[in-house]
Amino acid sequence: MLYERLLLSNDKESVLAVARKERIPESPQEIIKDPMVLEFLGLHREASYYEKDLESTIITHLTEFLLEMGKGFSFVARQKRLLLEDDEFFADLVLYNRLLRCHVIIELKTGELTHQDLGQLQMYVNYYDRNEKLPDENPTIGILLCTAKNDTVVRMTLPEDNQTILASQYQLYLPTTEQLVKEIEEVKKMAQREIE
Numbered sequence: 001m002l003y004e005r006l007l008l009s010n011d012k013e014s015v016l017a018v019a020r021k022e023r024i025p026e027s028p029q030e031i032i033k034d035p036m037v038l039e040f041l042g043l044h045r046e047a048s049y050y051e052k053d054l055e056s057t058i059i060t061h062l063t064e065f066l067l068e069m070g071k072g073f074s075f076v077a078r079q080k081r082l083l084l085e086d087d088e089f090f091a092d093l094v095l096y097n098r099l100l101r102c103h104v105i106i107e108l109k110t111g112e113l114t115h116q117d118l119g120q121l122q123m124y125v126n127y128y129d130r131n132e133k134l135p136d137e138n139p140t141i142g143i144l145l146c147t148a149k150n151d152t153v154v155r156m157t158l159p160e161d162n163q164t165i166l167a168s169q170y171q172l173y174l175p176t177t178e179q180l181v182k183e184i185e186e187v188k189k190m191a192q193r194e195i196e
Helices: 002-008 012-019 051-060 062-069 115-131 151-157 177-195
Strands: 073-084 087-097 102-108 141-146 165-171
Touching (some): 051 073, 051 102, 073 102, 102 115, 115 141
Parallel strands (some): 141 165
């Protein structure tokens, strides 16, 4: 995705410096991939599957998942219980990123992202920042992994200065040759519009 990130970036030298390992990434957007290709999970193409199936398969293939996430990730917890007064909530996955020096909470969704999903993730991030984060650590990052996302819903749901909640789309299979050609044509058109 380096080519696409270069096209979208206003600071191409910074993106290349991170890719060449000349600079340590400073923001979650520089580390976390979007979209992620989870083909290694081996999930069958089905009309639907459950979040617990996706989570279990990720745990089985944890090494590959951490590598697909990006650089510096380590596993902390699965179904981390968060108790708020008498209510229990469970964060799907909790990771730690040693480069960003912060916790990363991942919520898995097997459908399209909703504003309710973002609100739930924001609550988990707030909990971690207020109860788990050490004083010398950076703010917790929340990642909502979903099969489809609406960038406008994300923008309108989260504060304008949001730096800690990200929505990332995942794909269970690499695209076909025809899909790749179509994607390249779309990127070319986008690049042409940027030039104009």
